[in-house]
Amino acid sequence: MADAKELNPALTTWDGALGLPHFDRISDDDFAPAFERAMADHLAEIDAIADNSEAPSFVNTVEALEVAGDALSRVAAIFFTRAGADTNPAIQALEREIAPKLSAHYSKIGANKALFSRIDALWRGRQSLGLTQEQAIVLERHWKGLVRSGAQLAGDEQQRLAAINGRLAELGTRFGQNVLADESDWAMFLTEDDELAGLPDFLTDAMAGAAAERGRPDAHAVTLSRSIVEPFLTLSSRRDLREKAFRAWTARGLSGGEHDNREVMKETLALRAEKAKLLGYENFAALKLDNTMAKTADAVDTLLMDVWEKAVGAAGEDEKELQALVAEEGANHEIEAWDWRYYAEKLRTRKFAFSESEVKPYLQLEKILEACFAVAGRLFGISAVHRPDIVAYHPDVRVYEIRDDKDEAFAIFLGDYFNRATKRSGAWMNALQSQHRLTLPNGSKGELPIVINVCNFAKPAEGKPALLSLDDARTLFHEFGHALHGMLSDVTYPSVSGTGVDRDFVELPSQLYEHWLTVPEILRAYALNYRTGEAMPDALMEKVLKAANFNQAFATVEYTACALVDMHLHTAETPPADPVAFQDGVLNAIGMPTAIAMRHAIPHFLHIFSGDGYAAGYYSYMWSEVLDADAFEAFEETGDVFDPQEAEQLRKEILSRGGSVRAEDAYRAFRGKMPSPDAMLRGRGLIS
Known part of the structure; x- marks a missing residue:
């Protein structure tokens, strides 16, 4: 264990401006000793809870668990932010070392029989405890979490589960680092x-x-x-x-050299299957779907295959039109996957008389950010105050105070928008700190959320504006929708704060928020030409909106193929010996068009192999899309997409609740019913 003098207090005592860490006082060498001390301290806190001589109560057991490990949470939050968004060889080496150590740490907690005995006693007697709905859900999460950590397994099985979890942590880290290396190189x-x-x-x-x-x-x-x-x-x-x-x-992840992910995937899938069996589940998908809205792989498959059949049929008709353009040029090649986007853009230009290059000058990053904040202001009465005086973890990162209608700060938002070689691909939201109202061991009562959005937009040359595609602009709105879910949280317990919801519910706020990007009055106010400052002409805007469903069959096929492959990988009776061949077999079986590729082929499918966050869960984007399409219709039905009553309902019943209520109950409270897929299919132009 490291001596106290070796520890950098900047990692655990966040007393910088707005309660942020002093990022500039933290060096790469600080993390290893901080992790060692924080894990040791966390285990001591767990032992104190488990060995408490008083009879177990919700306060002395569950609430104590909710605030235990605060120092570890802080160290990990800063470290994994750096590992994802601004890494280097030293951070990557420590990531490979710390991932299995953290897994072993949490396995040890899961194996603590005295702790489980207390939680189990509360669980069995939960009906007599007089718990609130939020407390009942928090108790259930802790009980199920310990069970899935092997609390009910025999000693040798418990040890095997811990070994599996540790190895999976190593493999997930290696997978992500391999993809980043292939992208950077x-x-x-x-x-x-x-x-x-x-x-x-x-x-x-x-x-x-x-x-x-x-x-x-x-x-x-x-x-x-x-x-x-x-x-x-x-x-x-x-x-x-x-x-x-x-x-x-x-070909990322298929380099054939040290960064090849084939063996990583093979071992990962085998270990996940073994883990599921140890815990009493038929397969890994059954384990992951147990706590979701979908519940079963069959329910997921029903939705995905219904959409797949419609999308493949529509894509076939689109391909004929693209092939005709090839013939017009006097060429005789078939449409290949590297041709589709090029000819689709030509077709869009012909059908709607505009091209992406006409639209992009109107989509400045700075103005789209303003639009994003302005929509939040219209809906929820909040404002964002830029704080350029505050140093974050990278010079490109912007810091904002998020203020309510009384001009009081209630959240901190960090925006990290530009691509760099030290950042993994994609876009994501994470919370350095989650909102809650409990008293921490240091005596502070409750915490404000500190939320980060990370994107990978092309950084312009010096002196040039950052221009976004329409898809980039949607990504910005999407991630800020996640951020709002974290920042508008109003719960008591950290484990159900913000985005701490079912995996197939978590994308609802983000995908719903995307709809406001293309509201005409928002485009008129913020889609301004970077050269002239003039608003996007109504004629061009009308074309853009009419083209909203153009090429949606392609987008639906490339996404749904990923979701289907993900589910097949994790429901297979036997883990595949060759995951790439298995992927190809699934695609052949479902009739994947040769001219369209998966959005994420599995050797670089970070969602499902760089950790298991979306493993057997990539379908959740579409599951949530069913909800978000129906939810936006609720606003449209009022005749005002900024209707204050609907906005208040959205905030009250969904955004503020986090996971403190069941996802189905939250949605019904907002909408009065559960949706059918029809609004989503209409939104994609797959049905009329």
């Missing part, structure tokens, strides 16, 4: 004018910036950041370069 440098054929200024500016970051100021770089490679595939008229970029993009 590859770039296609373009130095000839004809290699830039078809590319607009906004993209060449971003590519110049990416090349300069890589020490090539003489070139333009196509990288595997989605914010560069997708527009390149959409706009480049050089088919040979599109193919090269696409093959590199889809």
Whole structure:
């Protein structure tokens, strides 16, 4: 154990501006001793709870567990923020070391028989405890959490489960680091004018910036950041370069060298299956779905296959139109996966008389951020105050105070928007600190939420504006929807705060918030041309809105294929010996169009292999979309998408409740009923 003098108090005592950590006082070397001390202190707290001579009560057992391990939570929050958003070799090495140690730490807590005895006694006598609904759910979570940690297993089985969990933690870390390495190591440098054929200024500016970051100021770089490679595939008229970029993009995790993920996936799937069997479940999907709205793999499959059949049929019709464009050009090649986006953009330009390059000058990052905050102000009476004077964990990160209608700060928001080689791909929200009202061991009562949004938008060259695609703008709104879920939380207990809800409910607030991006009055006010400051012309806006469902069959196929493969991987009777071949077999069986690729092929499918957060759960985006489409219709039915009563209902029944009520109950309280998939299918243009 590290001596106290070796510990950096900046990791656990957050007394910087707004209650943030002093990020600039923390070095990479501080984390290892801090983790060791914090884990030891947490175990001592657990032992004190377990060995309490008083009879178990909700306060002395469950509430005590809710605030135990505060120091460990703080160290981990800062470390894993760095590991995901601004890593380096030292952080990656410690991540590989600490992941199994943390797993072993929590396995030891799960194996504490005295602790489980107290929780089990409360669980068995829960009907006589006079618990509130929130307390009943919190108790259930602790009881089920300990059971899933092996509390009811025999000693040798308990040890095997701990070993499995530790190894899975190692594998998840390695998987994510392998993908990041493949993404960071590859770039296609373009130095000839004809290699830039078809590319607009906004993209060449971003590519110049990416090349300069890589020490090539003489070139333009196509990288595997989605914010560069997708527009390149959409706009480049050089088919040979599109193919090269696409093959590199889809080969992440399949490099054949030290960063290849095939063996990682194989072992991960085998261990997950073994874990599920140990805990009494038929397969890993059954284990993961136990605490969800969907409940069973059959329910998930019913939704996904209904959507799949409609989407594949529509995609087939779209492909015929794209193939006709190829013929018009005098070419005779089939539409391949590196062609679809390019010809779809041509078709969109023809059908709706606009292109992405016409729209993008109106989507400045700064103005879309303003729009995001303005919508929250209209709906919930909150405002965001930028604090450029406050240092975060990277110079690109912006800090905001979030204030209520009384101008009182109730949350802190950090926005980290630009791609860099030290950041993993994708976009996500996480909380450095969750809202709650309990008294902590240090005597402080309750905490304000500190929420981070991380994105990977292309950073412009010096002096140039950051321009977003419409998809990028939706991503920004999406992640801020998650942030609102965390910041508007109003619960007593940390474990059910904010996004601490069922996996297939967590995407509802984020996907719902996306709808307000394309409300015409929002576009008129914030979609301003970066050169002239003029609003997007009504004629162009009308075209953009009419084209909202264009190419949705493609998007639905590439997403749903991922969700189906995920579920098949985790319901297989026998874990696949060759996961990539298994993936291909599933795609063949469901009739995957050859001209469309999975959005995330499994060797770089971070959602399901870099940890198990979305394993057997990628379907949840679509499950939540059924809810969010119906929820936005509730606003539309009032004739005012900013209707104050609906907004108050949304805040009261969903955003503020976190996981303190059942997901179904929360939704019914808001909407009065559970939805059918029809609104979602209409939204995607798959039914009329």
